[in-house]
Each structure stands twice: as structure tokens, then as C-alpha cells.
Amino acid sequence: MxxxxxxxxxxxxxxxxxxxxxxxxxxxxxxxxxxxxxxxxxxxxxxxxxxxxxxxxxxxxxxxxxxxxxxxxxxxxxxxxxxxxxxxxxxxxxxxxxxxxxxxxxxxxxxxxxxxxxxxxxxxxxxxxxxxxxxxxxxxxxxxxxxVDKNKQLLKSGFKNGDLVAITGKLGLAALGFELLNEFHGTDNDLENLAISKALNPIAKIHEGQILKNFASSATDITDGLSEELYEVFDADHLKHSSNHGIKIYESKLPMGEDFIKLSNKINQNPLKLFFNVGEDFELLFTLDKNLVDDLAKLMDFYVIGEINDLNKIEIVYLNGDVETLSRKGYEHLK
Amino acid sequence: MxxxxxxxxxxxxxxxxxxxxxxxxxxxxxxxxxxxxxxxxxxxxxxxxxxxxxxxxxxxxxxxxxxxxxxxxxxxxxxxxxxxxxxxxxxxxxxxxxxxxxxxxxxxxxxxxxxxxxxxxxxxxxxxxxxxxxxxxxxxxxxxxxxVDKNKQLLKSGFKNGDLVAITGKLGLAALGFELLNEFHGTDNDLENLAISKALNPIAKIHEGQILKNFASSATDITDGLSEELYEVFDADHLKHSSNHGIKIYESKLPMGEDFIKLSNKINQNPLKLFFNVGEDFELLFTLDKNLVDDLAKLMDFYVIGEINDLNKIEIVYLNGDVETLSRKGYEHLK
CATH class of the missing domain: 3.30.1330.10 (PurM-like, N-terminal domain)
Incomplete structure (x- = not known):
């Protein structure tokens, strides 16, 4: 045969x-x-x-x-x-x-x-x-x-009040890719192709993790959606340190290009939902002492999207100034 | 609810x-x-x-x-x-x-x-x-x-001509148990209960492995049937050492009680097939320098069932003296 x-x-x-x-x-x-x-x-x-x-x-x-x-x-x-x-x-x-x-x-x-x-x-x-x-x-x-080097492992907890919250790359692209694949008939659009490639062939940020071990105060990978991961970081910190730590995220700082927003709207998806609630981009979410930003920027790309405070909750500041508690919605099996 | x-x-x-x-x-x-x-x-x-x-x-x-x-x-x-x-x-x-x-x-x-x-x-x-x-x-x-201690790991290869071949316990009981479970309606028979317990709740021989690391020249666990494991040991040795090593097993030395043979026959199973071709007992198969038998016997139970020779094949010597090449029949998925 x-x-x-x-x-x-x-x-x-x-x-x-x-x-x-x-x-x-x-x-x-x-x-x-x-x-x-x-x-x-x-x-x-x-x-x-x-x-x-x-x-x-x-x-x-x-x-x-x-x-x-x-x-x-x-x-x-x-x-x-x-x-x-x-x-x-x-x-x-x-x-x-x-x-x-x-x-x-x-x-x-x-x-x-x-x-x-x-x-x-x-x-x-x-x-x-x-x-x-x-x-x-x-x-x-x-x-x-x-x-991992002794005492260099990056846990979900370990940050302090005033640390910055950052991500290693744009989010929501894999999510967009999954939506596009549901009705895909080929495209010449660069962003669509990128999104589909992120969905079909995700890459782990192993190089960035190796750099971050010398800089970050905590880290986790974003697999179940940014919102879910933020709550897991929050929970891990509270469980370990019974702190009042909170997290504030700014919509203005999110790396969402015009083309991403336009394409999301075109296929009737809310870009913020794709960004916060899906995951599968395999970018890293990490926290960082603000004095280390310039040194880290010499070694790798990243986006600061918020900061650690002592307000004991996770909030998002919208472009119009409104502040809301971030809803915890991520991908979950068996539900 | x-x-x-x-x-x-x-x-x-x-x-x-x-x-x-x-x-x-x-x-x-x-x-x-x-x-x-x-x-x-x-x-x-x-x-x-x-x-x-x-x-x-x-x-x-x-x-x-x-x-x-x-x-x-x-x-x-x-x-x-x-x-x-x-x-x-x-x-x-x-x-x-x-x-x-x-x-x-x-x-x-x-x-x-x-x-x-x-x-x-x-x-x-x-x-x-x-x-x-x-x-x-x-x-x-x-x-x-x-x-594992340095240079103490027990591989499938490592034995020499003249080493003895042994097992840590009786085989075929789990196999018998699986057959009994197919038509089980409760029993007072001790052997039937033991067989069923071996099938439903097998135990790994971790204590025996810890002892054998200081005695055995090779070891593997018997999960796919004794015959299959003997051939895997044989293959591993040939691949690594391109030797002429062979294995001879004696039916007379197999730990098969009268009650095991009787019960196998009662449910129309060939006791030798249950012993050689099923596995799932999680006993260990190992080889041993013959001078170490007495020392090992002070520390744990085992049954010597054969020996390593230089005949480049795996044979079984039956009770009546007949010698045959052992057939390689074990459990295999996807076939």
C-alpha cells in the first residue's frame, strides 16, 4: 500500500x-x-x-x-x-x-x-x-x-505597591485569528494573516522569560485571557502575602492598533473582549520595578499597561476616564 | 442540589x-x-x-x-x-x-x-x-x-553471559483477574479475589527497585507481558552492545501454583499465555550475577526463571524437555 x-x-x-x-x-x-x-x-x-x-x-x-x-x-x-x-x-x-x-x-x-x-x-x-x-x-x-537559577524563578506573586504591569506583546491577535478561521476563505490582509498565524502556530516567549528573570517581580503566561491572568496574579499575591495590593489597567496604554479595532468591528467582535477575555497568544504578563524600565527596554520589547496599587481590586480606566472593576471572564473548560 | x-x-x-x-x-x-x-x-x-x-x-x-x-x-x-x-x-x-x-x-x-x-x-x-x-x-x-544515584540506574541492558533472569513476583494474576471480571458474580475463592485485586489495584514495586539498584545488572517492569519485556531487554542489549546474548527460560522454574493452573483451565485460559502474554502485574523483570543470589534473597523475595547465554535468541524449555523459541506476543495498542 x-x-x-x-x-x-x-x-x-x-x-x-x-x-x-x-x-x-x-x-x-x-x-x-x-x-x-x-x-x-x-x-x-x-x-x-x-x-x-x-x-x-x-x-x-x-x-x-x-x-x-x-x-x-x-x-x-x-x-x-x-x-x-x-x-x-x-x-x-x-x-x-x-x-x-x-x-x-x-x-x-x-x-x-x-x-x-x-x-x-x-x-x-x-x-x-x-x-x-x-x-x-x-x-x-x-x-x-x-x-532555573536559585531564587530567580518568576512566580505569580512577588510584586510591590508601585510596580508597573506589562506584557511582552500585543494581545487579542490569536483570538481574532480563531474568529477569522471560522469563516476564512483566504486573504491578502497582513493583519488577518498575522492573526491566523498566531492562532495556528503560537510561539512561547522563552527568550523573554530568560531576560525577565533578572528584572521582573512576577510573571505568568497569558493563556486563558488577560483578565483571568490578572485575577490569578491578584489571587496568588493575596493568598501568599494577605496584602491589599490592587491592579489598575489603562485602556490608553493597551497596544491595540487602529487596524486591529477596525478588523474586530468588521467581524462583529468587541476588540476589548478579544484583548482581555480569550488568551492563546502566549505572551507574558509581568510586573516590574519602575526604575528598571529603561534597562529592560534595551533588551526586549514590552508594553506597560498599568500599575500595582493598594486598592485591593482590579480596575480598568477607560479612554473617557470612566473607572470600572475589571470583569473576570476567561476561557474555562468544563463549564 | x-x-x-x-x-x-x-x-x-x-x-x-x-x-x-x-x-x-x-x-x-x-x-x-x-x-x-x-x-x-x-x-x-x-x-x-x-x-x-x-x-x-x-x-x-x-x-x-x-x-x-x-x-x-x-x-x-x-x-x-x-x-x-x-x-x-x-x-x-x-x-x-x-x-x-x-x-x-x-x-x-x-x-x-x-x-x-x-x-x-x-x-x-x-x-x-x-x-x-x-x-x-x-x-x-x-x-x-x-x-537515582550516579551510575546506579537500572537500564534494560547491562547484563552478561551467565547472569540469572528473575522476577519479583508471580505473573498472570492480573491477567486472570481481567478474565474473571468479564463474568464475575462474587467469589469466596482466595486466588480469585487476589487475581481481581491485582487487576483493579496494582501496586508498583518501588521498594524492590530500591534494593535491586545495588544488585541487578538490568531491570524493567512487566506491563506488556513477560514475553514482550524479554524481547525488549534482548533488543536493548543488542542495540547497545551488538552482543550474541540470548535468554533461556525454564517452565519448571515459573512460579505457577496448581491452583493458578486449575483456575486458568476452569475459565478456558492457557495458564502459560496468561503468564507470558498479558502483563499488568507491575512486577519487575531483572538480571543478576549468580554470585549475588544469596545476598539478595536476604533482602527480598524473587523467583529465578532462567539465565543469560550466548545463543542469540530467546528460548523456553518446557517441562517435557522440548525447547522452543519464545513467541513475542504482548499487549499492543493501535493494532
Missing amino acids: EYKSLNVSAIGEKELINRIINKNNMNSNLSFKNYLGDDAAVLNINTNHLIATSDMQIQSLHFPKQMSHFQMGFKVVTVNVSDIAAMGGEPIGFLLSMAIPKMLKLSDFDEIVDGVIYACNYYNLPLIGGDTNESDEIILSGTALGK | EYKSLNVSAIGEKELINRIINKNNMNSNLSFKNYLGDDAAVLNINTNHLIATSDMQIQSLHFPKQMSHFQMGFKVVTVNVSDIAAMGGEPIGFLLSMAIPKMLKLSDFDEIVDGVIYACNYYNLPLIGGDTNESDEIILSGTALGK
Whole structure:
């Protein structure tokens, strides 16, 4: 039978695992030195501060129809590496547990694995282990391991009154991309193409996390929407320090271009909702002592959007001067 | 509404995660010191040899109908810790990514989490992170981290000609249990009860792994059946050392009691097939220098079932003296 028409059930789990091992071995830069077929991976690490995070991606929930199998593989690495980035960590290893339908084309399986290995190269971490199973849809469950310098890890809490609140890039683009994909028939518009690429092939801000570990007083990645992440930062601080810290965000400071607002309106979406309530851009939200702004600006791009105060709530100051408590609306599974 | 009639969708992902964090915090012995709600876990580890392994359990594939939700939670920890045991490692942390149906009862969700946390206590490793998602059936994807003394890790290869081949316990009981569960209506028979308990609540041999790291020349856990694991050991050795090593197993040495053989026959199962081709007992298969047998016997129970030779194949010597190449038949997904 032709390769293109073979299903994964034609070769079975053991051969599929061998394909992963062979592809991984050919990936010479980062090839994991241990025998990948053993019970578990053994990593030599020169740190005693280990970071670990797990994140599961399910086809019907996380992968738009237009996403290629390669992009699915890339994305499961990104979502996990993003959490390492948000801690200021350096990735050191990735494990992939996957479940796939029996009738998945072998070529699609290969593309998923290629996407995972390409992303591992991109983020400079080896694929060190995993598991293969059967299910009705594609489920990719990843675990990223990282290391972090002692006392340099960026938690969700740690800021003080007067610190600035900032983000590493524009938000709402992936959200816009998801909306566009629902009725997409091709476009020449640069912003539409950018939005769609943000939705289909998000990139974790690992480089920025490495810089921020020396500057930021706290950080988290924006996956469930800015509003939700702000409340998580607020909650983490209150839980740990029982402070009166509050956060004020200024609409005037949000990096929303005219073209973004126009395109959002064109497809009947509220640009502020796309910006605050969707996520999936994988930018970092962080806080910063205001005296460090100039030094940090020499090293990376970022947008200051607000500040920490002692008002014990999260507020948004609109362009017209109105001040409102920010509503907590983010993406949530199972509800 | 009554707790017993609530579904998980009544409270949603964030509250479910809070339930896990609270249960974990009440688990005072091992409560993870870091704030579990952060982007990733930070572990202080006093080793530079880290072990990592991932294993996914899917309801329709891995959990018999009679398995309780508590037992499902326990099992996902066991299957991962078993790989740490097989490496001679000491577990240091567990991550759980789960996907559950929207209509799952909240009380069943709580039982899964209780099972995970109970197992983490049992194996002495903290729950350090995870993820929650939605799917049609219960999917539990675990990652276990462990540490191992330098040069003490037990790989699948490493044995020499003349080493003995041994297992940490009787095999085939879980297999028998799965068959019994297919038509089970209660029993007073001790062996039947033991078999069913092995199928529903398997235990990883972490204590034995810790002892074997100072004795064994190789080890692996028996999850896909003894025959499959023998071939994996054989393959790992050939891949790494291009040796002529072979393995000879003696039927006369297999720990199969009269009652096991009788019960297998009663339900029309071949006892040798249950012993060799099913797995899920989570016993360890290991090799050992023959001069160490007496010393090891002072520390733990085990059964010598064969030896390493230089015949470049895996053979079984039957009770009647016949010698045959062992057939490679194990459990395999996606085939």
C-alpha cells in the first residue's frame, strides 16, 4: 500500500514508537543521549532547582480545523514551554504522551511527531520520553522540564505597591485569528494573516522569560485571557502575602492598533473582549520595578499597561476616564 | 442540589483545580511547599541524576468496568511510579493531566483525585502539578519524576553471559483477574479475589527497585507481558552492545501454583499465555550475577526463571524437555 493511504493501525504501537525514536535520533543537535526505549529517561542536570509542568491538548478543544498535524505537534510543545518561560526557566526536556485514532493516517502521525521534534529543536530542549495510546480523537499530553537559577524563578506573586504591569506583546491577535478561521476563505490582509498565524502556530516567549528573570517581580503566561491572568496574579499575591495590593489597567496604554479595532468591528467582535477575555497568544504578563524600565527596554520589547496599587481590586480606566472593576471572564473548560 | 447528584460542569475547571489544591494541601505529610497554582512547579532536588517518565491511562482501554474512580486515580500513579521503580529510582514528584466528561459526577471526580493523592502518599512522592480538560471519557495522563544515584540506574541492558533472569513476583494474576471480571458474580475463592485485586489495584514495586539498584545488572517492569519485556531487554542489549546474548527460560522454574493452573483451565485460559502474554502485574523483570543470589534473597523475595547465554535468541524449555523459541506476543495498542 502507498504510504499516503496507510493508517497507523497498519504498523501498531511498537513500530510507531520506533518511528519516533528514529526521527529523534536523526535530530542530531539535541538527540537525547540515553536509549529512548528504556523505562524512563535519565537526565544529567547541573542544577538543584527543577521546574516541571504538564499541559494536555485535545483536538476538538484546542486545535482549529485548519490546523495542520505538524502545527498540532508544535503547539503541544509551545503550551508547555510557555509555562517554563513564565517561570524564567531554561527548558531541559520534553515528554509526550499521545493518544490517536486507529484510523489516523500514518503520514499525519509522522507530521505530528515532526512538529514536536521541530519545536523541541526550536526551543532547544530534547524529547526524552513518552507514551502512545488509542482514542477517538488526537490527544497530546506534554510535560516540560526546565531549570532555573536559585531564587530567580518568576512566580505569580512577588510584586510591590508601585510596580508597573506589562506584557511582552500585543494581545487579542490569536483570538481574532480563531474568529477569522471560522469563516476564512483566504486573504491578502497582513493583519488577518498575522492573526491566523498566531492562532495556528503560537510561539512561547522563552527568550523573554530568560531576560525577565533578572528584572521582573512576577510573571505568568497569558493563556486563558488577560483578565483571568490578572485575577490569578491578584489571587496568588493575596493568598501568599494577605496584602491589599490592587491592579489598575489603562485602556490608553493597551497596544491595540487602529487596524486591529477596525478588523474586530468588521467581524462583529468587541476588540476589548478579544484583548482581555480569550488568551492563546502566549505572551507574558509581568510586573516590574519602575526604575528598571529603561534597562529592560534595551533588551526586549514590552508594553506597560498599568500599575500595582493598594486598592485591593482590579480596575480598568477607560479612554473617557470612566473607572470600572475589571470583569473576570476567561476561557474555562468544563463549564 | 445534593453533592451526590452534582456534575463537574456545575462548578467548572477553576473550582475543580481548587479542589485538587485543597485536597493536596490537607495531605500534610507530603504537601508540596510551592504554590500549586503557579505556572509550573519548582522542585529543590539534591541530585543531578533526574528520572522522568510519562504514561497515559484511558478509561475504555485501561480501566475495567468494575474499577472504582479511586482505583483509577491510584492506577495512574502506579503505572508511572512502576517505571521509576524499574530504573532503581526514588520518586520525587508527580504531575497529573486529566480530561473528564462534562457530565462526570463531582463525587467521582473527587474520588479520582483522592486515589491520586492516596497513591502519592503510598509511594511517598508529592503531587506537584497538572492540567484539567474535557473529553468524552476519563483520560489520566501522568508524569513521574525521580532521582537515582550516579551510575546506579537500572537500564534494560547491562547484563552478561551467565547472569540469572528473575522476577519479583508471580505473573498472570492480573491477567486472570481481567478474565474473571468479564463474568464475575462474587467469589469466596482466595486466588480469585487476589487475581481481581491485582487487576483493579496494582501496586508498583518501588521498594524492590530500591534494593535491586545495588544488585541487578538490568531491570524493567512487566506491563506488556513477560514475553514482550524479554524481547525488549534482548533488543536493548543488542542495540547497545551488538552482543550474541540470548535468554533461556525454564517452565519448571515459573512460579505457577496448581491452583493458578486449575483456575486458568476452569475459565478456558492457557495458564502459560496468561503468564507470558498479558502483563499488568507491575512486577519487575531483572538480571543478576549468580554470585549475588544469596545476598539478595536476604533482602527480598524473587523467583529465578532462567539465565543469560550466548545463543542469540530467546528460548523456553518446557517441562517435557522440548525447547522452543519464545513467541513475542504482548499487549499492543493501535493494532
